Amino acid sequence: MAKDIPKAYxxxxxxxxxxxxxxxxxxxEIRSGRRKGMLSGEVNVSYNEKLNSVNINTDRGRIRKxxxxxxxxxxxxxxxxxxKLKSREINFNYLLRNGIVEYLDAEEEENMLIALSExxxxxxxxxxxxDISSIFGFxxxxxxxxxxxxxxxxxxxxxxxxxxxxxYASNFNQxxxxxxxILFYPQKPVVTTAAYDxxxxxxxxxxxxxxxxxxxxxxxxxxxxxxxxxxxxxRGLGRSMFYKTYVDEERRYPGGQRDKFKVPPPxxxxxxxxxxxxxxxxxGIIEPELEVQEGDALIGKVAPPRFLEENLGAGGLEEKMRDxxxxxxxxxxxxxxxxxxxxxxxxxxxxxxxxxxxRIPENGDKFASRHGQKGVVALIVPPEDMPFTAEGIVxxxxxxxHSIPTxxxxxxxxxxxxxxxxxVNGEIVDGTAFAEKGSxxxxxxxxxxxxxxxxxxxxxxLYDGMTGIPFRSxxxxxxxxxxxxxxxxxxxxxxxxxxKVQILTHQPTEGKARQGxxxxxxxxxxALIGYGASLLLKERLLDQSDKAVVLVCKDCGMxxxxxxIKKTMICPLTKGSNFVxxxxxxxxxxxxxxxxxxHIMTSIxxxx
Amino acid sequence: MAKDKEVSKxxxxxxxxxxxxxxxxxxxPGTQMILRSFHLAGIESTISTSGLPRIIELVDAKKKPxxxxxxxxxxxxxxxxxxxxxxxxxxxxxxxxxSIAKRVLENFTKxxxxxxxxxxxxxxxxxxxxxxxxxxxxALNLDSVVEDNGIVISMHTRNLKEIRAATINLMKMLxxxxxxxxxxxxxxxxxxxxxxxxxxxxxxxxxxxVEGVDRxxxxxxxxxxxxRLFGIEAAxxxxxxxxxxxxxxxxxxxxxxxxNLIADAMTASGTIKGVGRHGLSGEKxxxxxxxxxxxxxxxxxxxxxxxxxxSMRGVTENILVGKQIPIGTGAVRLAIKKEDMAKIxxxxxxxx
Numbered sequence: 001m002a003k004d005i006p007k008a009y010x011x012x013x014x015x016x017x018x019x020x021x022x023x024x025x026x027x028x029e030i031r032s033g034r035r036k037g038m039l040s041g042e043v044n045v046s047y048n049e050k051l052n053s054v055n056i057n058t059d060r061g062r063i064r065k066x067x068x069x070x071x072x073x074x075x076x077x078x079x080x081x082x083x084k085l086k087s088r089e090i091n092f093n094y095l096l097r098n099g100i101v102e103y104l105d106a107e108e109e110e111n112m113l114i115a116l117s118e119x120x121x122x123x124x125x126x127x128x129x130x131d132i133s134s135i136f137g138f139x140x141x142x143x144x145x146x147x148x149x150x151x152x153x154x155x156x157x158x159x160x161x162x163x164x165x166x167x168y169a170s171n172f173n174q175x176x177x178x179x180x181x182i183l184f185y186p187q188k189p190v191v192t193t194a195a196y197d198x199x200x201x202x203x204x205x206x207x208x209x210x211x212x213x214x215x216x217x218x219x220x221x222x223x224x225x226x227x228x229x230x231x232x233x234x235r236g237l238g239r240s241m242f243y244k245t246y247v248d249e250e251r252r253y254p255g256g257q258r259d260k261f262k263v264p265p266p267x268x269x270x271x272x273x274x275x276x277x278x279x280x281x282x283x284g285i286i287e288p289e290l291e292v293q294e295g296d297a298l299i300g301k302v303a304p305p306r307f308l309e310e311n312l313g314a315g316g317l318e319e320k321m322r323d324x325x326x327x328x329x330x331x332x333x334x335x336x337x338x339x340x341x342x343x344x345x346x347x348x349x350x351x352x353x354x355x356x357x358x359r360i361p362e363n364g365d366k367f368a369s370r371h372g373q374k375g376v377v378a379l380i381v382p383p384e385d386m387p388f389t390a391e392g393i394v395x396x397x398x399x400x401x402h403s404i405p406t407x408x409x410x411x412x413x414x415x416x417x418x419x420x421x422x423x424v425n426g427e428i429v430d431g432t433a434f435a436e437k438g439s440x441x442x443x444x445x446x447x448x449x450x451x452x453x454x455x456x457x458x459x460x461x462l463y464d465g466m467t468g469i470p471f472r473s474x475x476x477x478x479x480x481x482x483x484x485x486x487x488x489x490x491x492x493x494x495x496x497x498x499x500k501v502q503i504l505t506h507q508p509t510e511g512k513a514r515q516g517x518x519x520x521x522x523x524x525x526x527a528l529i530g531y532g533a534s535l536l537l538k539e540r541l542l543d544q545s546d547k548a549v550v551l552v553c554k555d556c557g558m559x560x561x562x563x564x565i566k567k568t569m570i571c572p573l574t575k576g577s578n579f580v581x582x583x584x585x586x587x588x589x590x591x592x593x594x595x596x597x598x599h600i601m602t603s604i605x606x607x608x
Numbered sequence: 609m610a611k612d613k614e615v616s617k618x619x620x621x622x623x624x625x626x627x628x629x630x631x632x633x634x635x636x637p638g639t640q641m642i643l644r645s646f647h648l649a650g651i652e653s654t655i656s657t658s659g660l661p662r663i664i665e666l667v668d669a670k671k672k673p674x675x676x677x678x679x680x681x682x683x684x685x686x687x688x689x690x691x692x693x694x695x696x697x698x699x700x701x702x703x704x705x706x707s708i709a710k711r712v713l714e715n716f717t718k719x720x721x722x723x724x725x726x727x728x729x730x731x732x733x734x735x736x737x738x739x740x741x742x743x744x745x746x747a748l749n750l751d752s753v754v755e756d757n758g759i760v761i762s763m764h765t766r767n768l769k770e771i772r773a774a775t776i777n778l779m780k781m782l783x784x785x786x787x788x789x790x791x792x793x794x795x796x797x798x799x800x801x802x803x804x805x806x807x808x809x810x811x812x813x814x815x816x817x818v819e820g821v822d823r824x825x826x827x828x829x830x831x832x833x834x835x836r837l838f839g840i841e842a843a844x845x846x847x848x849x850x851x852x853x854x855x856x857x858x859x860x861x862x863x864x865x866x867x868n869l870i871a872d873a874m875t876a877s878g879t880i881k882g883v884g885r886h887g888l889s890g891e892k893x894x895x896x897x898x899x900x901x902x903x904x905x906x907x908x909x910x911x912x913x914x915x916x917x918x919s920m921r922g923v924t925e926n927i928l929v930g931k932q933i934p935i936g937t938g939a940v941r942l943a944i945k946k947e948d949m950a951k952i953x954x955x956x957x958x959x960x
Contacts, residue, residue: 529923530628532936542930585930600912 009053023047023054027111030056035069035099044105055107064103065134066096067114067127075118075128076100101130133194133433141195143370144418144431144481145411148438153372153409160368164483165240166206172243176340176352180243181359181486183208184236189370189481190422191415191431206483207370208237209423212416213395213462213477214404215387217379225378226367227398229386237396238361238484242491243337243354248299248326250349257304259324261285261351264302270323272297277325285351290336292328298336298353299326326353330515331493333357364489367397367482371409374485375399387462387471394465395477412480414441417458419479421445424452506546506586520545546586551579557603559592580606623939625923627873630866637860638663656829662854666831666847669874669882673830676810680792681825682803693794693803696820698734700807702789706779708733708740714775719766721775724758735784747781750774786814813837831880840875847871847880894918896925 008023009016020026030045044057044064068077077100084090095101104112104127115125116132133141139158140146146154165181172182186205189196196202210232217227228237250259262284263277277297281287284300292298303324334357342350359365361377368374388394404412415431418441422429425448436444446456454460459474494512501508508517520540528537551560553571555578560571569577582604592602620626641660656675657665665673680700686692711724725737741759744752752761761778763771790809797804807815810830816823828834829850835843848864848871855862873888874881881887885902892898895911895918910916920926923933932938944952 525927526628526632529625529933529935530632532623532625532939534933534936534938537927538930538932538938541927547930583930585928588929591928595908595912598908598912600908605917 006052008047009051010056011053012056013059014055020054023052026054035102037097037099041096041103044103044108046107046111048107048110057105057107062105064105065109066101066103066130067112068101068130069099070115070121070125070128073121073123073125075121077128131194131432133435136433138195138199141193141433142201143411144189144191144193145414145438145441146433148409148411148414149371150408153407156372156374157368157370160372160374160483160485161206161370163485163487164206164368165486166483167204168206170204173338176245176247176338176354177243178245178247182241182243183484184239184241187481188428190419190479191429191481193430194432194435207481208484209419209479210237210396210482211393211477212397212399212480212482213387213475214401214416215395215398215462215471215475215477216400216402217381217387217398220379221375221398221400222402223400224375224403225400226375228361228377228380229383229394229396230380231383231386231394232396233361233380238365238367238482240359240484242334242357242359242488244332244334244357246298246326246328246353246355248301248351249344250301251303252346252348253304258348259301259303260321261299261301261349263300264321264323264325268302268321268323269305272323272325272327276327285339286336286353288336288339291334292336292355293333294328294330296328297325298328298355299351301325328355329513331490331512359488359490361484362489366485366487368485369412369415369480369482371412371415373399373403373407373409373412375403381465383465385465387465387475389460389462389477397480397482401476413476414438416476416478416480417442417445417449419481420454420458420477421448423479424449424454501546505590506548508545542583542585547583548586548589549581549583550589552582552604552606554578554580554606557605558601559589559604582606623934623936625935626869630869633862633866634663634855634870637855637862641858641860658854658857663851666850666854667870667874667883669831669880669887671832673810676790676808676828676830676833678789678792678807678810678812678815678828678830679826680805680807680815681822682805683820683822686820687802687804687822690794690803692820693805695734696818697792697794697805699784700786700789700805700815700818700821701733701792702785702787702809703733703735703783704779705740705781705783708735708783709779712775712779714771716766716768716771719763719771721761721763721771721778722755722758723761723778727757733784740783743781743783744778748774748777786811786818789815835880840878840880843880844871844875847874892922892924894920894922894925896928897922900924900928 007019007021010018010020010023010026024047027045027047030039030043033039034041034043034045040058042058044062046055046057047053048055068075070076077095081090081095081100085092085095092101096103112126113124114127114129115121116129116135118128121128129135136146139161140154142161143149143154143157165183167182167186168180169175172180183206185208187208188202188205189207190209192202216222221227233239248261250261252258263280263282264271264284266274276295277300279286279290279292279296280300286292286296286298301324302321305320305322332355334355337354337356339354340352342352344350361367361380363377363380365377366374367377383394386394387398404410411431418429418431421444429445442457445458449458450456455474458476458478460477461470462475462477463470492512494515496508496515496517499508499515499517510516510519525537525541528540551562551569551571552558553560553574553576555576556571556573558571558573560569560577560579562568563570569579571577571579595602638660641663656662656677657673661674680696681687682693682696686696705723708725708729709723710726710729713722713724714720715722725740730737730740737754737759741752741754744750744759744761750761750763752759761774763774765771786809788809788811790807792805792807794803795806796802809815810828810833812826812828812830812833813836815821816826827846831843831846831850834846848868851867851870852864855867870883874883881891883889889901890898892901895907895916899907899911901924911918918925920929920931921934923935926933
């Protein structure tokens with residue numbers, strides 16, 4: 001038999017090291033050596049039947065997963081060993097060293113037959129999954145009932161989990177992160193999963209349990225909008241604090257000059273006016289617990305002038321300084337939370353000022369459940385106008401039922417039911433993937449709900465808050481764990497009608513930080529031309545942008561200027577004053593200037 | 609006359625920016641083309657470029673299409689007969705020495721080149737060894753002798769370079785078929801049952817001289833080949849047709865008048881011009897319009913050196929300086945001078 005099989009190549013980390021006549025016995029020998037602890041547990045070996053090759057991998061970057069080893073159809077991880085583990089007599093490394101659990105990489109996995117649960121073990125099986133839910137990764141396992149959701153929604157969930165506001169660190173009061181969000185009353189989810197406990201997420205949760213009714217509300221929750229209950233919001237639902245840190249440093253410059261923290265003197269270049277610095281204390285730094293508005297100075301600082309020659313001319317004792325004060329950015333306000341002084345590695349002084357401001361949920365804030373179901377607050381309804389149950393329970397959130405079927409997030413419905421059962425029973429519900437069959441889960445939750453006098457499927461008669469009349473159909477409601485995501489309108493809102501313009505082109509600025517306008521771009525321009533709206537186009541591109549009135553010399557066609565001393569208009573070429581006032585775009589004027597700087601004369605000839 | 613009224617309803621109004629609308633109408637569905645491109649299965653030599661690359665090729669007025677294809681229709685009698693159609697195909701198929709030669713042996717000491725020919729190839733192309741030998745004598749002016757499976761050519765020189773050059777020339781030599789016609793295949797029209805040929809070349813001038821080819825229906829996707837043979841009007845039609853065909857292949861529906869306009873603009877000067885820098889955009893009258901597009905400095909310097917005048921009639925230059933554009937509502941002017949307005953008495957109607 002062995003003679004028929006040609007010798008198999010043996011590869012170590014992809015390189016041929018030799019051949020072997022009996023590849024399987026080599027593989028088995030390496031495996032048993034690894035399980036006995038004679039070889040490193042990081043060695044993976046596999047036999048590829050098609051290529052007749054033995055692949056031994058020891059390099060880094062392989063993805064590996066632990067499995068329980070089966071012996072004679074029985075897992076080597078016996079109840080006795082589990083007891084020992086629980087009593088901390090032994091640890092996980094003991095299991096690895098003694099061949100009870102081993103890590104397999106993707107290649108070696110191909111040689112194995114892995115049972116998903118103890119029940120389905122046959123003599124053919126070689127390994128047992130530690131838990132069925134481990135066929136999913138960590139992020140998916142933080143979601144309850146993931147086996148009932150679509151994969152696309154899981155991908156979204158993974159993103160939302162990262163964006164959730166919560167208790168990101170318990171020492172957040174001592175930290176000076178450039179931005180931080182702290183949820184006021186974070187709660188453990190009623191429906192939890194095994195992975196949640198494993199990574200201690202229950203110790204620093206990032207969401208709250210909302211009472212959710214799957215109901216429309218006058219079209220205010222169309223297309224992924226959500227309706228919140230004002231009473232719940234007023235009691236702290238989804239409320240969070242936003243922290244932002246401003247940092248400034250006393251830099252040193254070549255030539256012995258340095259910055260200085262102090263209230264800038266009015267003589268400083270770029271002085272912004274007394275009112276700006278009014279909240280600074282004597283040392284030039286703001287005091288904690290002061291309320292600040294946009295434009296208020298936080299860290300007063302003077303810096304040496306940017307260009308050296310400015311200093312030479314003055315000659316006086318007083319050094320000319322430039323104002324380089326850190327000011328609260330536009331649209332921001334809050335309370336100074338904390339101020340610290342520290343030192344950089346280069347022994348320069350550093351000041352950090354942390355601003356805190358309250359973020360109560362408002363229209364436009366983003367929430368998401370753990371099923372990739374995101375939504376934006378569209379209306380916060382007074383409690384008296386919200387629908388209520390016979391018991392007087394008013395939902396915190398109204399979710400549009402249309403958002404479920406197309407997204408295939410049936411886990412959301414299961415969580416609603418499971419959360420309700422857990423809430424009425426006062427128990428945490430397990431939503432780990434594959435822990436139970438879906439129908440069994442519905443059955444057991446239904447029993448709990450019936451015991452407490454609820455409908456077994458979570459439906460209830462709701463009454464219209466405005467009329468008091470019961471709705472014609474029963475409405476499904478329950479408890480769902482929601483995350484408040486850090487996309488909040490108050491950090492993003494920006495308006496402008498008239499405002500700052502760029503120095504060079506006199507066109508409006510761009511971007512929120514510069515109070516900019518929205519760009520009327522090339523494609524928008526094409527749309528107006530295509531429609532033939534020539535006057536609207538002129539208004540957008542000239543009147544609302546960089547209109548400039550220039551003097552054009554009738555004789556030579558060059559631009560002239562108004563001499564304020566002589567109070568006359570002068571053409572630099574003809575020295576005459578025979579002018580016409582012409583409206584052009586400032587960008588065109590700049591173009592003419594630049595062409596002139598190339599020693600090319602441009603001449604504007606006017607009709608009439 | 610009712611007909612006239614009906615037609616006038618659909619006429620483009622004065623000042624309508626048809627060019628921009630055409631560009632938008634082609635450009636918008638064009639963005640989808642990058643995302644999903646359909647490909648048709650077929651023999652390698654007859655697959656033509658399709659989708660966005662083909663549109664770019666047409667609009668840029670490339671001299672040679674990346675996949676030239678000629679659809680050769682045959683005279684009525686020949687078209688119904690497969691064997692006769694095959695004969696025509698054989699007389700068109702471009703066969704070069706290199707493709708029928710099995711081996712080439714150069715004897716530098718004796719100054720001889722021996723070419724062993726592939727019998728199967730010869731048969732499938734329908735050429736005899738004698739025919740090949742005759743071609744060599746005629747085309748390259750060399751002495752050749754037929755020897756069992758090959759041809760021996762005696763050179764007058766033993767110069768290594770010359771022999772090698774002769775070999776290379778020999779391999780490139782056209783044995784049979786039409787120069788530049790490429791390799792073709794026979795296809796059958798499912799509707800009429802007629803056979804026609806598809807070849808991967810675009811020498812329609814040569815192809816049309818072959819006996820049995822129906823000159824009235826034979827066509828190519830090479831716009832420039834059509835322009836050279838039939839002139840600018842035919843080229844315009846071909847260009848518009850190719851644009852329409854490419855869009856239809858991608859299941860994109862654009863009104864054909866937009867495509868006709870593009871074809872018109874590209875051929876209006878009498879030659880085919882691309883729309884880019886070296887074509888329509890680069891030949892605009894306005895200095896500013898050209899400088900705003902590409903190669904700003906080149907146009908400004910040229911304008912300065914030659915004292916160009918911009919008469920401000922186009923769209924781009926008027927947007928640049930901030931004037932109302934002469935398009936749409938800006939296209940109309942007051943016909944009467946302001947001073948003359950006072951002289952005109954308002955007409956009073958008799959019924960008043």
